[in-house]
Amino acid sequence: MGMTTQFIIFLSVFFSLYGSMHFYVYRKITSQTTFPSVANIAIIIFLALMVVSPILSRTFTSKRIDGAGYILTLVSSFWIGFVFYLFLINVGVDIINISSKLISRAAFGGDPSLLIPKSYPTFFSILLIVIGICTYAYFEALNIGITRVAVQTSKLPEDVEELVIAQISDVHLGVLVGEKRLKKITRIIREVKPDILFSTGDLVDGNLDTMRGLAEEFRGINPRLGKYAVTGNHEFYAGIERSLRFTEDSGFMLLRNQYVNLNGIINLIGVDDPTAERFKNRAGEDISKLFSRCNPNLFTILLYRQPRKFRENAFLMPIDLQLSGHTHKGQLFPFNLITHIFFPLQGGLFEVNGKKLYASRGTGTWGPPLRFLSPPEIVVIKLESLKTKGNYSGRHKCTECHRHKEGKNDET
Missing domain, CATH: 3.60.21.10 (Metallo-dependent phosphatases)
Known part of the structure; x- marks a missing residue:
């Protein structure tokens, strides 16, 4: 298998996973909060741009567009970590909810309510946790021991x-x-x-x-x-x-x-x-x-x-x-x-x-x-x-x- 073929396969797998992660995050945002249609469209456009931002930043830096290249690379790279933890914590919440429902249903019957409800407080709590993790992680990266x-x-x-x-x-x-x-x-x-x-x-x-x-x-x-x-x-x-x-x-x-x-x-x-x-x-x-x-x-x-x-x-x-x-x-x-x-x-x-x-x-x-x-x-x-x-x-x-x-x- 040639290097070009390997690179194409890598990009295909990466963007399939990265795009799916963004789609999942979008679904979680819209299921826990209500936005006007204009804001909803803006969120879709933003997430779509962030999916392709690694390629855009690489293109800018390869063309030696220094200022814009640096800013885009910084935002794109930071976002990878941010959206990863946003995805990970939401998956954790889903696992907890599904597990608690299955256990409650098996033990007591009926259709139990979610242990962690889908709501504004839940959404913003997760958002604050992710911001806290990424802030800590940013300064940890600077602290060379x-x-x-x-x-x-x-x-x-x-x-x-x-x-x-x-x-x-x-x-x-x-x-x-x-x-x-x-x-x-x-x-x-x-x-x-x-x-x-x-x-x-x-x-x-x-x-x-x-x-x-x-x-x-x-x-x-x-x-x-x-x-x-x-x-x-x-x-x-x-x-x-x-x-x-x-x-x-x-x-x-x-x-x-x-x-x-x-x-x-x-x-x-x-x-x-x-x-x-x-x-x-x-x-x-x-x-x-x-x-x-x-x-x-x-x-x-x-x-x-x-x-x-x-x-x-x-x-x-x-x-x-x-x-x-x-x-x-x-x-x-x-x-x-x-x-x-x-x-x-x-x-x-x-x-x-x-x-x-x-x-x-x-x-x-x-x-x-x-x-x-x-x-x-x-x-x-x-x-x-x-x-x-x-x-x-x-x-x-x-x-x-x-x-x-x-x-x-x-x-x-």
């Missing part, structure tokens, strides 16, 4: 007491996640002062023309052991060549099925998102060959975009730590219950067969600029040496050592 994790190992060199690793993931720089959000991200990274910075995919999203000047913000961050990134699916959707150029202009070394020895301290392997296969844009070498180049005495980190295969990787690959992203941990509750079906290991630190995985909830947002019960994060991992455990006068005994003075990495 630091998640601190400690990982102990005996595989660090004698002259290294600890390394501090920062991981960002799923930033989705684009129309909605722009300069202001990026400055907040880079400020947090500077405060953390990591030795290494990793981006585990979806650094960019959408029209790259909206990101002029953002690469410079990243270039100001220079960890002692460098910055490394792998591709996510959105790098391919946005145009892989331009995405790669932006990532490299930002100062990241992009690993596309490649191995790097970090100054004799860390084995690092980064692999492409599986989307590369669909776009027939696979690069680098087979992952088994990459592991054959690793020094078995060093701590090995795998940047593997999706956490789906970690249980398999933990038994088949000589890794110590895998860093992943992709799932956003659902981003909006209860989507985390759905993503859990496909990615059982999401949003946290996991251990299988002595190997560790950190699956990030993500740093930005995709689609709605909202996060509900899945706050964004920058992950800070302190890699602690068991050889010198309990004696941390500084990050490295070798802050001025030969490896760091050289400032060079050996890439294969």
